Structures are given as C-alpha cells and as structure tokens.
Amino acid sequence: MKRIFRNLFAVLLLLSLSKSAMAQNVPIILDFTNRKVSADGLSWTFDLEAKADAGYVGPNNNGWAGFNIRLDLLLPQGVTILGGTGSGNTSFTTGTVGVQTLVPGSPPLGQSELGLTLERNNETDLNTSSFVRLATFTINFSGPVNQGDPATPRPNAIAAGSSWTNLANDPPLNPIGLRRPFQMAQSFALPVKLLSFDAAKEGNAINLAWATTEETNSDRFDVQRSGNGKEWNTIETVAAKGESKQQVEYSAVDSDPLEGNNLYRLHMIDKDGTSAYSRIRTVKFEGVATYMYPNPVSDELTIKAVDWSKVMKVEIVSSNGKKVYSSEKPSPNVNVKNLRNGVYLVRLTNTNGSETTHKIVVNN
Structure with a gap:
C-alpha cells in the first residue's frame, strides 16, 4: 500500500511540475x-x-x-x-x-x-x-x-x-x-566565405582580385589600403552579390598607389552590420612620377617625382603615336612651347624597367 501511495504522489508531483512548466515555459x-x-x-x-x-x-x-x-x-x-x-x-x-x-x-x-x-x-x-x-x-x-x-x-x-x-x-x-x-x-x-584575395602590380596601377564561394546577406566590400598597417583608408567600394552558393569573382584597381609598400585588405560587410577583414596583401610600388602640372600646359611642364634619381627616360608621344620628345638625361621641367595644341602621352621609364604613362593637354 505504501508503495502505491509513493507512486501516486510521484505522479501528482510530476503533473504539478508539468503544469507549472507549461504556465511559465x-x-x-x-x-x-x-x-x-x-x-x-x-x-x-x-x-x-x-x-x-x-x-x-x-x-x-x-x-x-x-x-x-x-x-x-x-x-x-x-x-x-x-x-x-x-x-x-x-x-x-x-x-x-x-x-x-x-x-x-x-x-x-x-x-x-x-x-x-x-x-x-x-x-x-x-x-x-x-x-x-x-x-x-x-x-x-x-x-x-x-x-x-x-x-x-x-x-x-x-x-x-x-x-x-x-x-x-x-x-x-x-x-x-x-x-x-x-x-x-x-x-x-562568420561573414562571407572568401576563397582568395590577391594584389598585383600592372604598369602604374595595382590590380586587386578576390573570389567568394558562399555569400548570405552580404552587402559590400570596402577595399582598404594602408602604408604602415595601422591607418587604413577605403579606396573603393564594390557591391556584393548578396546571396550565392557558387563562386563569384570581384575586382578593383588602385590607379594611384603609394610609393613603397602598399598594404591591402577587404572589409566584408553584411546587410545586418556583420563584418570581417580578409588577410592582408602587400605590393611594393616604385613609381616614377607622382603627378604632372600644370595640365593643360602652355609653356613648361613640371614632372613631380618622389625620387627623381629613379627616372631614366622621359618621352612625349602625340595622339597619332609620333614621338615628339625624348630625353635619356631627363629634367623635371620640359619646355612644350613648340608642341601643337592637342593631347599627348608622357611616358616615364625608371631604372628598374617599369613605366608610367600620364596624359597631358597642350594648349598654347
């Protein structure tokens, strides 16, 4: 009899706890x-x-x-x-x-x-x-x-x-x-599944390419660059596919890289604010010229180079491909008074063989 009462009590207790759980669960x-x-x-x-x-x-x-x-x-x-x-x-x-x-x-x-x-x-x-x-x-x-x-x-x-x-x-x-x-x-x-991220120098620019194999709710990629690995700036934003289970390829171009080391990373951002960073890629860029001025030019063109000792040759080519100026002992100042009005390409060759091309307009 005691055993029956114990079993009955256990059943009632279980029912009581179940009702309590149902009420507050x-x-x-x-x-x-x-x-x-x-x-x-x-x-x-x-x-x-x-x-x-x-x-x-x-x-x-x-x-x-x-x-x-x-x-x-x-x-x-x-x-x-x-x-x-x-x-x-x-x-x-x-x-x-x-x-x-x-x-x-x-x-x-x-x-x-x-x-x-x-x-x-x-x-x-x-x-x-x-x-x-x-x-x-x-x-x-x-x-x-x-x-x-x-x-x-x-x-x-x-x-x-x-x-x-x-x-x-x-x-x-x-x-x-x-x-x-x-x-x-x-x-x-964790944010988008990144298959690869590469950076390579081509001429006076740096090409960046990356691929994803899976994206869910992705919004965009901020391409960021740094010269020291501490301070980063977004140089381009690329819209993401958003939803994908297949390989998707992306690209961007840094047309004005820094002199010396260029560090690149992707800031991958989802629509809900979730984000992550890619591994860092480094490209050393030994550019010839930073910029040229004035442009348009009517008298004297000034070529501004970070390190002029690296400039081996300066050439100016007309729009029809004719070379109108060439100097293997280049000066940062080039007289263009005798050139006809029009568009010209200024080609600079540095000591390591790389070339940089800039477009100028002569307007005498």
Whole structure:
C-alpha cells in the first residue's frame, strides 16, 4: 500500500511540475548581431540581443535572472578556442558576464564547444516589442579562423543546451528561441566565405582580385589600403552579390598607389552590420612620377617625382603615336612651347624597367 501511495504522489508531483512548466515555459528570443572578425582572424566579436516572446511576464519572479548559452564552432584544423571576455549593457545586465570553453554535453565530432553566461541583478527587464542589447562578447582563437566558419547555437532547454532561468527558479530551465531561423536555426556563419584575395602590380596601377564561394546577406566590400598597417583608408567600394552558393569573382584597381609598400585588405560587410577583414596583401610600388602640372600646359611642364634619381627616360608621344620628345638625361621641367595644341602621352621609364604613362593637354 505504501508503495502505491509513493507512486501516486510521484505522479501528482510530476503533473504539478508539468503544469507549472507549461504556465511559465516561455521562450526568450535571441539575436547575434554586429559579428566582426579581426583583421588577423584571431578574435571574433559580437553583440547578444534579446526580446521576450508573447506570454513573458516581468519584471517580477518570472523575469529572467540568468542565461546559459551553448554553441558549437567548426574551426580550421588545429585551431582552438582560447577563451574570451564579455561586457554587459549596464541598462539590462550588471551581473556576471562570462565565456567558457568547457560546457555540459559534447559538441559534434570535430567541433569546439563554447559557453556564454549572463546574470541580471535588478535592472530593466525585457519587453515583447523590441530587441535590446544585453552584452558584447569577444572570443579569442589560437590561430586564424576562416570567413564562413559556422557557429551553431544549441537551442534545447536542458543542461547541455541553451536556456534561461527566472528569478523564482521555477521552472529551472526555460527555452531560448532564435530571431533568424533562416540564418541561425542550424548555424550562423562568420561573414562571407572568401576563397582568395590577391594584389598585383600592372604598369602604374595595382590590380586587386578576390573570389567568394558562399555569400548570405552580404552587402559590400570596402577595399582598404594602408602604408604602415595601422591607418587604413577605403579606396573603393564594390557591391556584393548578396546571396550565392557558387563562386563569384570581384575586382578593383588602385590607379594611384603609394610609393613603397602598399598594404591591402577587404572589409566584408553584411546587410545586418556583420563584418570581417580578409588577410592582408602587400605590393611594393616604385613609381616614377607622382603627378604632372600644370595640365593643360602652355609653356613648361613640371614632372613631380618622389625620387627623381629613379627616372631614366622621359618621352612625349602625340595622339597619332609620333614621338615628339625624348630625353635619356631627363629634367623635371620640359619646355612644350613648340608642341601643337592637342593631347599627348608622357611616358616615364625608371631604372628598374617599369613605366608610367600620364596624359597631358597642350594648349598654347
């Protein structure tokens, strides 16, 4: 008889807990935004945003008190997660924000596990009308990650999955939803999968070419250049394909490279603000002339060179291909008074054999 009562009590307790869970088992919807990979590929930064789903009640004992978010990352062979840091938005999260490299459960074979934790004290609670930023995380890697390496959130409200707890801790685990199932229900990728990025000198310009094998929600590529690797300027913006599962090729031209080393990288930007940087490519450019003035010219043409000792020859060619001036002991000042009005090409040859051509207009 006692055994029957014990079994009956267990059934009633289970039913009671099930009803409680059904009453409060309301998802909180998460979004991972502003995902950025560092230029060297060694760190990944993103914001965690959240919104309460319909039926969420707060701020009271039903409001959220903590998050445990588990993700599985597919990284290049030999690359591991070193750890990371988190910083809470003080309007919503002043409790502990942390990153863990060991979490309950096991990731799929060949993948690495990652845990994110957040705790709320008594700050403003979530609402059901808009997303708010809870925290910003930075994850550090032992080696460069590839653009497009996926990170898959575990959505299950179990110890090995992702969940939130309320202030009353009853039920202990509540489910987490994802804002963008088309991107994140299975996985969300670090920005576009870059197959190649190359830079090569051709004449007085530098050609840049790159290719992607996969794009989702991509917006544009900012081609950036630097002379020292610290200060970067965007020299051209190229629109992205946007959505693609096939190889797509792109190109750009730097028609006015710097004297000496030119460092190039791609800033790859998605429509939601997610961005990443490519590897850096370096091209050494020993240009002959920086510019010529005045243009149009009526009397004397001045050739401005960074290092005039590298200029071996100066030639001027008319529009019909006739050479009207040539000097193998060039001067930076060329008299053009005797030239007919029209368009001419000024060709400069430097000591290493490279050539630079500029167009001028003579108007006497």
